[in-house]
Structure formats: structure tokens, C-alpha cells
Amino acid sequence: MSGKTAAYEEIVRRYETRVRHYCLSVLANQSSADDAAQEIFIKAYQSLSKFKGNSSFATWIYRITANHCTDILRKTSRQKTESWEKILESEGEKIEALFSDSSRVSNLEHAELLDKLLSRLDDKSKEILILREMHSLSYQELAETLTCSVDAVKSRLKRARQEMKAICDTFSAFKTSK
């Protein structure tokens, strides 16, 4: 194994969880997410010479990841989203647990429910919420990853959080009406 390949294996080891996790959150399908994550690491390997160190490697790989997932979403026909009422009827209790104490929900259920909730948001909101709330990227890192200004990040984040809060409000209203 060449030195470059061995070093890259270490990079894959270091970032695979974050990349796969992001892909899974955006694409909402384990097998598509794993395929996408593999393509991302191969793409990153082939473009290593383009990484100039102006931003951190994490930001660089997040940028490739976000762009790749956006391309996939653009190419694939949109999955029909389940109606909100249907989700609440079937998963109401679990969603309640998720909003109050997420530790009460198993990992797998958590991921599935989160997919359903995130499917209510537009792609840009989904993207920024995943990067911020799950991957804890700072405003500056978000700006570098999404290639926009910090002000644009704040505005997108605010809108996304308000959309998520609206989902939470809808759920509260539904719970009260029952």
C-alpha cells in the first residue's frame, strides 16, 4: 500500500461517521447513503490535490458531501412524503417522546422518525439543520461548507429552526386536539 493510500485510509477512518451520518440524514435510506458516502470519499481522494488548506479538511469534505447529496436529491425523483396526519396517527407517541426525551426512543426508531420529520422541510433547511444540530458546525464552518456568508447562514438557520418549531407546534396542537 502506498503512503498516500495509507494516509487516506486514516482520513476515511476519521471522517466516515460524519459523512455517512450526513448522507443518511439527507437521503433517508441506509443503502443509498452508504453508496453516496463511498462516492464522496473516492471523489475526495481524486481531488486531494485541489485541497489547498484554506479551510479545514472537515469543512472541505462537508462541502463535497453537501454538494454530492444535493446532486443526488436533484437527480432522483422526490419521495412522496407521508401526510402529517398519518404520521401523527401512527407515530404520535414516539414523536412525543422524541420531542420531550429522545433517549426513550431507540437509535433506529430515532433515525426513522427524524427522517419523517425532516422530510417536511425543504432541502436547504434540512441541510443546514443537520450540519448545525447534528454535526455542530459553527457559523463560520457552515458558511465555508455552504459557500455563503455568515449572515446568509444565520438567515437560513433561523428559517430552518422556525420551520422545525412549526412542526413542533403542529404536533402540540394535534396532541391537544386528541
Added chain:
Amino acid sequence: MNHAQIKDKLAFFYDPEMPIAERSEIEFHLKSCLECQASIKQFDSARSVFRGAKPSLNPEWFIGSVMRQIRALEAENAAQKPSILPDWLAPLLGYGFALFLMFFVITHKDTAVSAESVLLLDVPQSSSWAFLESNPGINELFEIPQEDL
């Protein structure tokens, strides 16, 4: 900050990037504002959804799969016969040839066959003038008076 301004910033309340002074002001406002209290509670609930959302993924299988593909790529690249010429040579030759053509066109602006030569060639042989004794002289032909010569 008034109520509207604080309400506008509630979405960022939990962000560590929020300045301490701003946070303190919001906290103070929250003590007395029921509407903002409800709002911040909803923002917190919405955030809680993301906590602990870490699906268990098998890293070894994934790393192995990626590295296998990369090694295959490397092997494919190594199998390709390496070129003796450096990568920059072909574009350099191309640009050089283009420059040569430009230079050639600029320095050889005249057409290969000049207009004069076409005119000369176009004169019919039968009309060529010969200064013979039987023919009038050039002065007579153009009626130039003797004193002007």
C-alpha cells in the same frame, strides 16, 4: 432590545455564538414574557429531536469497501503506460503552433498573386504595342506639342 427584537433572536438563543450581553438581556426578558417563554420552549423541543440521533454504522465494512475501490483505482492508473512526454508539452506545442500561424499571417499580409501581375497577364497578346516606324510616335499619338518637350 424590545419584545419584537428579542422574539426575532430567540432562534439563536442556544447558539454559543450569541454574545453574552445579548443572552443576558434575553434571559431577563424571558422571566416576564410568557409568549417568549413558550416560544423558547418550542425551539428547545425542536432541537431535542436531533440529540442522540446517531445511528450505529459499521465502520470497518465501510472503510474496507472505500479502500478497496481506491486501491483498484490506483492499480488502474499504474497499469496505464506512463507517457514519456510531460503533461504540459502538448498544450505548449499547440499554443506555439497557433502563435506561429498568427505571426505568419501578420507578416504575409500580401496576397500570393498581386493585382498587378493579374493585370499584366490579362493583357491580350494582340494588343501589345510595338514602336515601329510605321506606327506614329508617342508624341504624335498623344498630340504633345514640340515646345512642351
